[in-house]
Amino acid sequence: MDKQRQLSSLTLVVPFYNEQGGVQAFYQQACAALDALGLDYRFVFVDDGSTDDTLRLLNALADRDSRVSVLSLTRNFGHQAALTAGLDHADGEAVVTMDGDLQHPPSAIAEMVRAYEAGAEVVYAVRANEDHRSWAKKLTARVFYRLLRRLTQIDIISGAMDFRLMSRPAVESLRQMREKHRYLRGMVPWMGFSYQIVHYQEAERFADHSKYTWTKMLRLARYGFFSFSTGALDLITLLGLALTGLAMLYLIYALVVWAFFHETVPGWTSVIAVLLVVSGVQLISVGILAQYIGMIFEEVKGRPLYLLKQKRLAQDRPAEDRQDYETVSMPSGVGAPEG
Secondary structure (H helix, E strand, O other): OOOOOOOOEEEEEEEEOOOOOOHHHHHHHHHHHHHOOOOEEEEEEEEOOOOOOHHHHHHHHHHHOOOEEEEEEOOOOOHHHHHHHHHHOOOOOEEEEOOOOOOOOHHHHHHHHHHHHOOOOEEEEEEOOOOOOOHHHHHHHHHHHHHHHHHHOOOOOOOEEEEEEEEHHHHHHHHOOOOOOOOHHHHHHHHOOOEEEEEEOOOOOOOOOOOOOHHHHHHHHHHHHHHHOOHHHHHHHHHHHHHHHHHHHHHHHHHHHHHHHOOOOOOHHHHHHHHHHHHHHHHHHHHHHHHHHHHHHHHHOOOOOOOEEEEEOHHHOOHHHOOOOEEOOOOOOOOOOOO
16 A cells, blocks of 8 residues: 555544453553554543443543543443444544453554555454464354355455454444444445554453353354345255255155056155254244344334443543533434434
8 A cells, every 4th residue: 555644633442341450451551552653542432331330430531531531321232332332422533443351452553553544444453363262262253254254255354353443434434334233343344445454462351351252252143144144045045946856856766666666665764854854944944034034123123223321522521621421311312423
């Protein structure tokens, strides 16, 4: 990329869910990394319905630092919704989304900024090390990304989590995509902006334990697969054609045996086995259809992606009155961003 530009302002969007042990450490490391870049920066911290002291600590940071905005969701809407809330309220020429557990190191932002200034509209941070991940996570992630790329024909970056930098045009385009079942790792590549990849060394969590359980990972994978591909529906058609072909071959075989040997084809066991296979395929097919229908059902209700109980924006708060902030209990300021 030969296009050169100078980044003037940067906003960090960081969701937190029961991360009271790491809030202060993340803020300090992020400030140190961004101060070294010598540019204007802000924070949008999103409390995703934490039940511990996370929100109080985030508000304490906002009391001391006028660059800090704090959004608090009414409940735990999930990681993707929390990121969406932050993006809806993020200004700046470029926006970085990352986790607040310090597995996404703030020191990697400098290389992401250099890639942006070289012309990339989106910069994906991909972990270079996987030593601390279990073999099961490595294998399932590798298979999932390979399958998803093949079925969707979208250039989904393998190993890229939600640690990325996006230009203002990319952020504004992503804001227009209000689908409920959000898979940002697929939505961002789908937009087609020019991108670059940088690598970072993923560290262990600074405090507490991971809130991203296998159940949540499987749900996110399901959103990614069914939101970006109709391959499962094509599979149903292929299975139907295959079973029909096998049934026709079996019928021809039975007719030949009866015509030339005047015998019926024995084997109740084989008949029952065929019925069980066909019934299993039918149930799987109905289940796949139910996934798509269920997602359509959730989508057409048109509910907001998240609800805010607190919206404390840095740009709306004078420095001498930083402890006054807006508290909302209804969905004002949710959904599509204003303006």
